[in-house]
Amino acid sequence: MTISRKEREHKRQRNEILKVAERLFARKSFHKATMQEIAKKSEFSVGTIYNFFKSKDHLYMQVVWKKAREIDRKLRDAIAEKDTIIEKLDNFLRAKAEFFQENQEFIRLYFMETQGVTFSLKQALNKKLYRLYDEFLRHFSEVLSQGIKDHLFRQIDPYYLGLVLDGLSNTFFIHSIILKKDIKLEEYIPVIKEIFFNGVMRKK
Amino acid sequence: MTISRKEREHKRQRNEILKVAERLFARKSFHKATMQEIAKKSEFSVGTIYNFFKSKDHLYMQVVWKKAREIDRKLRDAIAEKDTIIEKLDNFLRAKAEFFQENQEFIRLYFMETQGVTFSLKQALNKKLYRLYDEFLRHFSEVLSQGIKDHLFRQIDPYYLGLVLDGLSNTFFIHSIILKKDIKLEEYIPVIKEIFFNGVMRKK
């Protein structure tokens, strides 16, 4: 129990550092954020941060990894929460838009500023991230398979279906973020859904 | 004529530097690539590089700007080359796949751990690049408008049609690059087209 309290405290501190680091990386980019500043802003000493994370690169990785698991969790929950395919997809889009909306700074960091982390570490992170993403897509495709079985969707590799819906939504949401506008859910989601479901061809 | 020879030589050298810088930035990231190394690898002195580009940042920007204009040119040409909408879109996808294929290192630099971010959108933080991309999309949407007028496509904002096709193709191509596979044109392009044109819904 004492250990458990210690552990809880340890985790709390670790998260505090990650939170500050995320904000600083996002605002100033990986290279312009210094360990000194992260230390000062998080009210720990540099040495203490090095007890939690063995290098600046590792700290960065953990920031990204934490966010990646967060969105993974959110999207899986969004899908699980609903019963019908259509509702699941709706909820997926809503949850994703919400995450992008709330994490604009991070998204910008993640998509734009990964320059500067040691290459091999980045690859390791990528592999891990890629595996997480791939697993999500596999999970997603199982859900979508059901749509095929139900004769809702046409015979298309369900992995691709997931990739497409994810890619389409990224396209619109990131477009928003770059324009520094709020994500207009009510405008984008119907377009995404319409195109995803019906394509662009005119039905004869 | 003498001036012209000088100018040509100047341009050749500038391109040589850009080529080396692109490779090093892509392989080692912006911050880990040093001016000294770029100088050594391009067989110029540091001072000479500073005669061509006034800072490391400017060199980086020029690397990106050159690539951006290159793909912009390629895609516009691909669209112009053909007569019918369908052929234009086919050609657009082919040209884009080709560019991604030939510039995997460069693409990886920008999309590293990102799935499906529009190439030029990523650059858009830089206004100049964003303008280029936006202009391309506007040009693209004019072409696509024709498809709407011709009753080929349904009534959808043609700017969105462009965004969607661009985003969809990015999704697949980058997915390939991250998997370090060759882009399987014959596999991806039909899927992209099918989904783009017909959506995923089963026709009743």
Add this chain to the structure above:
Amino acid sequence: MTISRKEREHKRQRNEILKVAERLFARKSFHKATMQEIAKKSEFSVGTIYNFFKSKDHLYMQVVWKKAREIDRKLRDAIAEKDTIIEKLDNFLRAKAEFFQENQEFIRLYFMETQGVTFSLKQALNKKLYRLYDEFLRHFSEVLSQGIKDHLFRQIDPYYLGLVLDGLSNTFFIHSIILKKDIKLEEYIPVIKEIFFNGVMRKK
């Protein structure tokens, strides 16, 4: 108390750096003295020096400022120490000669190829230093005013009296330093005093 020890240590180190910097600036000139060399000679790392002084320019300024306050203090004390005007001026000249004697390297740095430039005037480009010098002259002129009130001196702007005595002594002391001779107090001071008090005209 602990803080006090820390602070004392801090001050000691700061002074050590200033001492080394002064010597190197004087011997090699500002631009030829490098931070690396100052670091090596003072047995600190470059980084540590930058913890004490935020740039090479600031370090230089502090070197000069320290010396300026030192001579200001010495001269004021020399004046305060004695009671009569004549003794005050005597003591002023003695203290100044002493300072120039002990700081030949430093003085040479500033007066190198200049004859007779008022020490503090030279610094005056820097407003802070000029203010210090001006305040000293004002203080000096108050003392000298007394000599006028006492009918010891003629009616001459006492600020000018101070300027003149300072300038005259600089002229002789720097002349010595440039000749790399010791300042011959016993030879110069009587001349300075005689000329200052009586001028050069023969009394009729």
Add this chain to the structure above:
Amino acid sequence: MTISRKEREHKRQRNEILKVAERLFARKSFHKATMQEIAKKSEFSVGTIYNFFKSKDHLYMQVVWKKAREIDRKLRDAIAEKDTIIEKLDNFLRAKAEFFQENQEFIRLYFMETQGVTFSLKQALNKKLYRLYDEFLRHFSEVLSQGIKDHLFRQIDPYYLGLVLDGLSNTFFIHSIILKKDIKLEEYIPVIKEIFFNGVMRKK
């Protein structure tokens, strides 16, 4: 004759470079003025400047040396021009004030900015300059000796008389320049003369 024309042309160009260099050194300090800029402003190529002066240090030396000879000439002429001692001294002060007035930028350079020239070169320059100055003082002291012989001045080493008058005038003129005021001849010269001639003591 052809050689002579060539030589004249050569001298003219050399002076042109010296003029530009003087201005730039004075305005930007020795280290901030670049050979490139001196070349551009003087409308010669860098290479050509190196044909005239073998290094930046040498160019600087020549700038100073030229000015030194100029004031030496002016002061000697000012003294020679008049017949009586008093008029000679008057004229000396007037000429010197004029030179300081017209060369404020240079004076500032010379008295403040000699930091940065290679030490040994500076010493060589100093020796040469010192010799010039010493010779001037010897010449001056011969003139002043006459004043002693004529029972105008008291028995004071005439070399010191020269040193004092020069030092006194420097003190006032440089004080003006640092205050960035015009030299107030009508105010300063009477003070200098009065103090020089009569000292500060009240005659009983």
Add this chain to the structure above:
DNA sequence: CATGAATGAGCGTTCATTCAT
């Protein structure tokens, strides 16, 4: 364990000087 002063490798950049044309 926590601290944060100290470290110093390594960066971007400048500019006096050279030398092929």
Add this chain to the structure above:
DNA sequence: CATGAATGAACGCTCATTCAT
């Protein structure tokens, strides 16, 4: 001789990391 592009040594400075306290 004149030119000015090319050179590269050397600088000031930063900041991730270490380690004595």
